[in-house]
Amino acid sequence: MKFETMRLPESVDDNFIIATYYMKSETEPDLYAWVKLVAGDQSAGTWTHVEGETPEVIEKYGGKVIGIYPMAEERACIARIAFPIANIPSYLPMIMSTVAGNILGQEGIRLVDVELPEKVLKELPGPLLGVEGIRDLIGVPERPLVGAILKPCIGVPPEVSAKGARGAALGGADVIKDDELLSYPEYSPMEDRVKAVMKELKEIGKEKTCLYAVNITGENLLERAKRAIDAGANSLMVNYQAMGWGAVEDFIRAMKRENLIYPIFGHCAGMGAYYRSKTQGIGTALSCGKLARLVGMDMPLVYPDSGRFGLSTNEFVETHAQCIAPMKNIKRSFMTVAGGVQPGAIEYLMDLLGNDCILMAGGGIYGHPMGAEAGAKAILHAIEAKMEGKTILEAAKECEALQAAVDVWGTRGH
Numbered sequence: 450m451k452f453e454t455m456r457l458p459e460s461v462d463d464n465f466i467i468a469t470y471y472m473k474s475e476t477e478p479d480l481y482a483w484v485k486l487v488a489g490d491q492s493a494g495t496w497t498h499v500e501g502e503t504p505e506v507i508e509k510y511g512g513k514v515i516g517i518y519p520m521a522e523e524r525a526c527i528a529r530i531a532f533p534i535a536n537i538p539s540y541l542p543m544i545m546s547t548v549a550g551n552i553l554g555q556e557g558i559r560l561v562d563v564e565l566p567e568k569v570l571k572e573l574p575g576p577l578l579g580v581e582g583i584r585d586l587i588g589v590p591e592r593p594l595v596g597a598i599l600k601p602c603i604g605v606p607p608e609v610s611a612k613g614a615r616g617a618a619l620g621g622a623d624v625i626k627d628d629e630l631l632s633y634p635e636y637s638p639m640e641d642r643v644k645a646v647m648k649e650l651k652e653i654g655k656e657k658t659c660l661y662a663v664n665i666t667g668e669n670l671l672e673r674a675k676r677a678i679d680a681g682a683n684s685l686m687v688n689y690q691a692m693g694w695g696a697v698e699d700f701i702r703a704m705k706r707e708n709l710i711y712p713i714f715g716h717c718a719g720m721g722a723y724y725r726s727k728t729q730g731i732g733t734a735l736s737c738g739k740l741a742r743l744v745g746m747d748m749p750l751v752y753p754d755s756g757r758f759g760l761s762t763n764e765f766v767e768t769h770a771q772c773i774a775p776m777k778n779i780k781r782s783f784m785t786v787a788g789g790v791q792p793g794a795i796e797y798l799m800d801l802l803g804n805d806c807i808l809m810a811g812g813g814i815y816g817h818p819m820g821a822e823a824g825a826k827a828i829l830h831a832i833e834a835k836m837e838g839k840t841i842l843e844a845a846k847e848c849e850a851l852q853a854a855v856d857v858w859g860t861r862g863h
Contacts, residue, residue: 456513463566465531468548473525473557473728484528487552488512539572542695561732570777574701576747578712579780587658594623595828596809602628611645618655620825627664629688629716643680660684662714670700686714701745715746725759733764738771742782752788773805785809792854794861795831796841823850
């Protein structure tokens with residue numbers, strides 16, 4: 450087979466975006482021919498010759514295969530394809546249309562990474578504040594942040610949500626967010642909920658040191674953000690995958706243009722459809738980590754490795770690395786761990802992630818046998834004790850609230 454589009458990695462400069470795929474098939478007769486077809490399908494070239502698609506066009510605008518690495522124990526390979534940025538605006542929907550377009554409809558192709566040159570990164574929004582900006586904003590310079598998900602999540606008026614926020618904040622929560630299911634139902638209008646929660650936070654002196662991320666997911670994000678800010682919001686939340694890359698990127702770009710610099714919490718609702726399969730879709734670290742960061746999520750939610758949501762421990766750790774590792778001009782994201790988190794799991798999670806994370810609980814705070822304030826207090830004490838070198842069991846002996854949580858839930862997540 451003649452392979453006109455194969456190149457050495459060293460021949461590719463910063464005028465290319467590089468996509469890495471895991472490709473597995475028991476039916477494709479030749480893995481190399483399959484990779485070549487994918488490179489053509491997603492750039493210049495297709496399964497047959499077409500008029501006007503000259504060798505010169507393919508050379509200048511076609512994808513370049515810069516690596517095919519067959520797997521030893523299965524009929525699969527890792528493939529790396531470089532796509533010319535001349536074809537691609539520095540806009541995440543078009544980047545994803547190129548690297549994850551028609552090809553993800555084929556069986557056995559999983560996009561595992563995308564490498565972007567600096568000239569593209571400079572055009573993408575990234576987080577408005579990032580880890581360092583949020584730490585400066587609320588005055589927490591080093592430890593992991595304590596997060597709370599308001600419960601009950603739906604079916605209650607703003608006053609109930611506000612009472613729940615007050616309890617968590619009194620216990621030491623740094624970030625409180627709406628559930629992803631709660632946006633603007635008739636029984637809890639967004640502006641009324643913001644006013645009620647911020648009133649409670651102000652009464653206890655926490656309106657500057659505790660963020661309330663109100664869910665603005667809905668039509669016209671910028672307009673909804675301005676309404677929330679006018680009502681007193683100090684943070685905003687979007688279900689970024691459900692809204693779509695374009696709507697969210699447009700929103701973050703508009704916030705920057707209008708100098709509305711507020712921390713944005715990003716919920717990954719629906720992302721499991723991309724990452725759950727190990728041979729299809731988009732890798733966890735890419736979908737929930739790098740892409741969420743690039744599109745502008747200051748605090749992207751990522752599920753823990755407790756089994757309910759399909760993440761392995763290695764995937765979990767890698768996703769955190771994609772959030773906090775240096776990426777040229779793109780600020781670091783404060784990965785938020787949520788989904789079965791409870792006070793007894795803090796030592797384990799900090800051993801995996803260190804300090805640059807938000808450890809967030811819903812039931813682990815609002816289901817605490819001593820109440821929400823005790824639930825948040827237990828998480829905070831577990832964090833501070835871990836930073837002092839104490840084990841979770843040693844810390845529990847010092848804190849009644851933490852001991853109560855350990856007695857009920859043990860020392861891992863759910």
